[in-house]
Amino acid sequence: MPKARALIEALPWMARHHGKTVVIKFGGNAMVDDDLKAAFAKDILFLRHAGLNPVVVHGGGPQISAQLGRLGLESRFEGGLRVTTDETMDVVRMVLAGQVQRELVGLLNEHGPHAVGMTGEDARLMTAVKRYAQTDGRSVDIGRVGEVAHVDAGVVQDLIDHGRIPVISSIARPEDDKDAAGGGVLNVNADTAAAALAAALRAEALLILTDVEGLYANWPHSDEVIPRLTAAELAALLPRLASGMIPKMEACLHAVNNGVRTARVIDGRIKHSILLQIFTEDGVGTVVVPDDEVSFEGATA
Ligand SMILES: Nc1ncnc2c1ncn2[C@@H]1O[C@H](COP(=O)(O)OP(=O)(O)O)[C@@H](O)[C@H]1O
Numbered sequence: 001m002p003k004a005r006a007l008i009e010a011l012p013w014m015a016r017h018h019g020k021t022v023v024i025k026f027g028g029n030a031m032v033d034d035d036l037k038a039a040f041a042k043d044i045l046f047l048r049h050a051g052l053n054p055v056v057v058h059g060g061g062p063q064i065s066a067q068l069g070r071l072g073l074e075s076r077f078e079g080g081l082r083v084t085t086d087e088t089m090d091v092v093r094m095v096l097a098g099q100v101q102r103e104l105v106g107l108l109n110e111h112g113p114h115a116v117g118m119t120g121e122d123a124r125l126m127t128a129v130k131r132y133a134q135t136d137g138r139s140v141d142i143g144r145v146g147e148v149a150h151v152d153a154g155v156v157q158d159l160i161d162h163g164r165i166p167v168i169s170s171i172a173r174p175e176d177d178k179d180a181a182g183g184g185v186l187n188v189n190a191d192t193a194a195a196a197l198a199a200a201l202r203a204e205a206l207l208i209l210t211d212v213e214g215l216y217a218n219w220p221h222s223d224e225v226i227p228r229l230t231a232a233e234l235a236a237l238l239p240r241l242a243s244g245m246i247p248k249m250e251a252c253l254h255a256v257n258n259g260v261r262t263a264r265v266i267d268g269r270i271k272h273s274i275l276l277q278i279f280t281e282d283g284v285g286t287v288v289v290p291d292d293e294v295s296f297e298g299a300t301a
C-alpha cells in the first residue's frame with residue numbers, strides 16, 4: 001500500500017508536468033559523492049520516462065576551485081561570481097565541459113542513449129556579453145565573466161524532440177563575432193545560465209539543487225527556510241543577500257519574470273531530492289512564483 005499511495009500522491013504533479021520542460025540545475029556543491037550523482041541521474045531518467053522533458057544545467061564551482069588549487073592558481077569571487085582571467089577560463093572550460101559534464105552524461109547514458117552534452121558554444125546555443133560584478137555599489141571588472149545575451153532555444157528543443165536529455169555547461173560564445181574570433185569564450189554562472197535557458201524554453205519549472213535546504217531567512221545565524229516568495233518579495237530581498245545565493249535568487253527571479261511558472265531551490269545533498277519534492281504536499285526548499293500567479297489545487301512546483 002505505501003508504494004501504491006506514493007505513486008497516487010505523485011499523480012497531480014505528474015499530470016501537470018506531463019509533456020512539459022523542466023530545467024534542473026545541479027550545483028557543484030551538491031555533487032558531493034558518487035551515490036548522490038547516481039541518484040540524481042536516476043531521478044532525471046524517472047522524469048523523462050514519466051513524460052516530462054528534463055534539461056540539465058550543471059555547476060562545478062568547487063571542482064574548478066580544486067583544479068585551480070592543484071595548478072597553484074587562486075580562486076577569487078566578487079558578488080558570488082568568479083574573477084576569471086584568460087588562464088582561469090581555460091581551467092573553467094576544461095573542468096565544466098571536460099569533467100563534470102562528461103561524468104553526468106556518462107551516468108545518464110548507463111541506462112540508455114539519452115544524454116547529449118553541450119556548452120553554449122555548440123551551435124551557438126548561448127551568447128553572452130561581458131558582465132561586471134556589483135560590490136558595495138561599485139562596478140568591478142571580473143574578467144571573462146558573461147551575462148547571457150541570447151539563447152537559441154531551438155538547439156535544445158531539437159534534442160528534446162528527439163527524446164534526448166540535454167546536459168549543458170555554462171560557457172557562452174561572445175555575442176559580438178569580433179570577440180569570438182580568437183576563441184574568447186565567457187564564464188557564465190550556472191544558475192544564471194539555467195534561468196536563461198528555462199526562460200528561453202518557456203519551461204514549466206526551474207529546479208535548483210544546492211547544498212542548503214533553501215533560502216535561509218537570517219543566514220548564517222539561523223536555518224529557518226523561507227518556504228515561498230513572490231517575485232516582488234524576492235526583488236525586495238535581493239540587495240540583502242550574500243555570496244552564492246545572489247546569482248541563485250537572481251536566477252529564480254529572472255525565470256519567473258520571464259514565463260517560468262515556478263523556480264525552486266532545494267537541498268541537493270539529500271538523495272533523490274528531485275523525486276522527494278514531487279511527493280511533498282507544499283514542496284520543499286524555497287519556491288519563487290510570479291506576482292500574478294493564480295493558485296489552484298495541487299499547484300506545487
Ligand atoms: N540566505 C542564505 N540562505 C542559504 N544559503 C546562503 C544564504 N546566503 C548565502 N548562502 C550560501 O550560499 C551557498 C550556496 O551557493 P553556492 O555555494 O554557489 O552553491 P552551488 O554550488 O549549489 O551553486 C550556501 O552553501 C551558503 O553558504
Ligand SMILES: CC(=O)N[C@@H](CCC(=O)OP(=O)(O)O)C(=O)O
Nearest residue numbers: 027028059060061081082189190
Ligand atoms: C562566473 C562564475 O562564477 N562561474 C562559475 C561557473 C560554475 C558554477 O556556477 O558552478 P556552481 O553552480 O557549482 O557554483 C564558476 O566559475 O565557478
